[in-house]
Amino acid sequence: MSKVQETVREKYRSMTPSQFFYEHREIAGFGSPSRALYQTIRELVENALDATDVYGIKPRIMVVIERLEDNPDHYRITVEDNGIGINPKYVPQAFGQVLFSSKYKLRQARGRFGLGAKMAILYGQIKTGKPVEVYTSPIGFSKIYYYKLKIDIEHNRPIILSYAEHENKALWHGTRISVVIEGDWSRARSRVYEYIKRTAIATPYADIIFIDPEGNMVTYKHSIDKMPRPPREVKPHPHGVDIEQLKRLIKDVQANSMLEFLVSAFQGVGRKTAEAFLKWAKIDPNLNPQKLSDSFLSELARKLREYPKFRPPSADSLSPFGPEIIEAGLRAILKPEFVVAVSRRPKAYEGHPFIIEVGIAYGGEIPPANEPLLLRYANKIPLLYDEKSDVAWKVVDPRNFNWKDYMVVFPAPIAVLTHIASTKVPYKGVGKESVADVPEIEHELRNALREAARKLRLYLMQKRREEEAKRRVITFVKYTPEVAKSLATILKDVDEKTVQEMLLTAMKRRLRLEDEDFVKLVEGLEVSIEE
Incomplete structure (x- = not known):
């Protein structure tokens, strides 16, 4: 059989997202045990913070790393938050289906792909064979829900190994997730500590507790009560659309005319703006968007990107630190x-x-x-x-x-x-x-x-001026006693202490200093100054 015939007879198959990331886990940051340990903590902490401050809840996050006794290369990583929790009916998919997420919205979020936590679970599963354990109690629910899960890699769906419900006597709300992975703490240690530290810098309104495998505990208590304003979901901006997004918008909006579609589908586009765009683009306002061809949609996307009079994108979807x-x-x-x-x-x-x-x-x-x-x-x-x-x-x-x-x-x-x-x-x-x-x-x-x-x-300029003034004061104070003594000898009828006070007063005026500022400049000097 020729090579051409062999190629023609090759079998083709599809690949689920979980299979793809199982085979190419390094592109998501899980290429080595040390990097995987760091990446797992990062993904779980980011999920915890998104479940809190995005909803106006002051975060309390606990991160615990434990080395398993039966295998020193295996680590249990547990992250607990006080966030909004997860509706129990979505927990299996949220942790057992790659690219399933509540974050597919047009607003700022730490996570966007619905991938991070699942990658940690997937990596832990293929390296240790152990399932993920999830406790959650959404705000407004009276119970704590427990799941033990694995991922069916071939079909990209959750495998529920265990499920339970418990009374929520403590009225706790949030999520606690534990995953066992293969890791290398000795190599990851500095990165993990640096990540926790930098997270604390970015969230001075949060309480963060971190316990490492050696039992060391680091606590970052909040130093400010103010929190960033939560982001809001917004409509897409006309300058950012492409053909496929236009198709989805047309399907979702179900408008019967181009004018109605533009007003309903995009942010910052009112009736007058839509009419002006359609006139500029030479498009019939009554045209039915449900019947547009791909070539028309391609031209429409280009004109939407090029029209110069749309308002800038709204910042409501963003949540800066401040x-x-x-x-x-x-x-x-x-x-x-x-x-x-x-x-x-x-x-x-x-x-x-x-x-x-x-x-x-x-x-x-x-x-x-x-x-x-x-x-x-x-x-x-x-x-x-x-x-x-x-x-x-x-x-x-x-x-x-x-x-x-x-x-x-x-x-x-x-x-x-x-x-x-x-x-x-x-x-x-x-x-x-x-x-x-x-x-x-x-x-x-x-x-x-x-x-x-x-x-x-x-x-720094002010600091330099103060340092120069301090050097001048040091020199002046150093020689003031001798000068005062000599002047008192010459003047005879004026005592030495009075002359010294006159010299110091003149120096303050020269430097335009108040008494307390003058004292600050000479603090720590060997020469004592009597006020």
Whole structure:
């Protein structure tokens, strides 16, 4: 048989999402035991936070890692939250069906793919053979529901091994999930601790308890009561649609005319705007959208993207940190001497709204380094891997940003926090560890960094002036007794103490200092000053 005949006779088969990610788990961040341990914690913590602060609930998150006695390479990871909980009828699919999620909405969320927690469960199942255990009690329910599950990889559906209901006497609400995976704590330890720390920086309104396999416990208590405003689901923007999305919208809206369809399907499009667009695009307002051909839809999508008079995308779908929360988080964890944060106005790329935020922390307990300590966040998620390939690093890199213009000379004790809030963060991969170089995002990041750095420069200029004044005071105070003694000798009728007080008063006036400011400048000096 020839090779051509063999090729023709090859069998074809389909692959479910769970089979695909079973075979290619490394693209979701589960390529090694150490990376898998870190990724599992990250995915479960993000789900816990999305179940709390997105709904206006102040988070209380507990993360516990236990090493199993029967196999030291196996770890049980448990994450418990006080969120809204999960309706028990959806629990099997929520944890046992890949790409099943409540997050397929046009609003900002930490998770978007319906993949993360299921990947951890899938990885644990294929490496240890152990099921996932879930306890949940939704708000308003009087019971706690328990499931023990596995994933049917071939058919991408849940296998329910055990189910139970318990009375909720403590009136607890939230979700507790335990999954056993193969891990490498010795290699993952630093990353996991750094992830928990950076999560605490981003959520100073949350209480986080972390217990590692060695029994060490770290607690981050909330330092601020304010929370970010929750995001709201919005309609798509006309600049961000394609042919397939138009087909789905036409099916969902069920409008009988193009005018009615545009008004009902898109955000920021009222009747007058729709009429103006249709006139500009030369489309009949009474045309039935249910009967449009693919070629017409292709042309319609192009014209929607090109029409210049649509209003910018709404920022209601976004939930930025806000300067107050960024500053509180940086102060609480990094203990700097100075901190500043800025939130830029909403912008858009390809019809997707985004908000850029930048915080700068300087001095204090931050160790000096030859480059800024970069804390990257996207939709409130700390990004730890692939830093140098991220657009944020491109912006803050001392080779691309002239820090000397802002009085920062390396090595310097400086940390820069960047945050991208968007309904569609342009990640470079499924692992969600670095953001692509989208020109609009890079431009806003650079402007935000400049805005924050200007405020840092003002602080450093003031600090330099105070240090110069202090040096002058040191010199003056050092020689004041001798000068006063000599002047008293010359003047004869004026005592030495009076002359010294006159000299100090003159110095205060020269430096324009109040008494208390003068005392602050000379605190710690060997020369004592009598007021």
